Amino acid sequence: EISGVGEDDPQSRYFEILVAEDSANRRSADREAHNAEAYILTDAQEEEAGDEATGSDVASLIIGYVLMFVYASFVLSRGRAKYSHSILGLVSIVSIGLSTFAAYGLCWYIGIKFNSVVQVLVLVLLGVGIDDTFVIMDSWWDCADIPTMKERMVAAMKHAGPAITITSMTDLIAFLAGSSTSFPGLRDFCYYATVGITFDFFFQC
Numbered sequence: 475e476i477s478g479v480g481e482d483d484p485q486s487r488y489f490e491i492l493v494a495e496d497s498a499n500r501r502s503a504d505r506e507a508h509n510a511e512a513y514i515l516t517d518a519q520e521e522e523a524g525d526e527a528t529g530s531d532v533a534s535l536i537i538g539y540v541l542m543f544v545y546a547s548f549v550l551s552r553g554r555a556k557y558s559h560s561i562l563g564l565v566s567i568v569s570i571g572l573s574t575f576a577a578y579g580l581c582w583y584i585g586i587k588f589n590s591v592v593q594v595l596v597l598v599l600l601g602v603g604i605d606d607t608f609v610i611m612d613s614w615w616d617c618a619d620i621p622t623m624k625e626r627m628v629a630a631m632k633h634a635g636p637a638i639t640i641t642s643m644t645d646l647i648a649f650l651a652g653s654s655t656s657f658p659g660l661r662d663f664c665y666y667a668t669v670g671i672t673f674d675f676f677f678q679c
Contacts, residue, residue, distance in 0.1 A: 567600075570674060572677055577673055
């Protein structure tokens with residue numbers, strides 16, 4: 475495996491591409507001559523394979539977001555059409571999307587490397603964000619006897635706020651601990667997840 479030195483250096487990347495091409499040619503010749511194959515793994519090959527794998531799942535990701543929107547709208551309607559909160563479900567999905575793009579943008583800006591593993595962040599934030607939405611709305615329904623809208627909102631957030639804060643802080647600590655790993659791809663993912671959950675917390679509240 476060839477990796478580690480000058481990952482962001484264009485000359486190093488070009489060298490890795492040449493090595494990969496030469497490896498493919500030699501593997502073909504060795505297979506014909508000796509019925510054996512040798513493989514050389516470079517960072518460029520590993521990243522390309524990861525991009526191909528995640529790129530093929532874009533359609534599934536879109537379908538997942540649509541299904542989550544439908545599910546959230548159904549749950550928030552409490553099974554009765556007149557209480558439909560589909561707009562609220564849509565806003566929740568939008569806030570999760572904003573959290574994801576904000577995390578991507580900020581981490582990219584400060585120099586944290588984007589890799590194929592980081593693309594899974596959208597699913598992590600989708601689960602965390604929808605859960606926060608359900609907790610807030612459950613508290614809102616529990617405060618139905620409060621007459622004024624402002625007082626009801628305050629009471630609902632007083633009840634839901636600690637639960638959301640505890641779960642968000644638990645996730646943050648877990649990903650911060652994960653960022654100490656020696657695996658670069660996983661470490662960068664933990665950085666992105668930490669920032670994304672922070673944004674999601676503020677956007678949801």
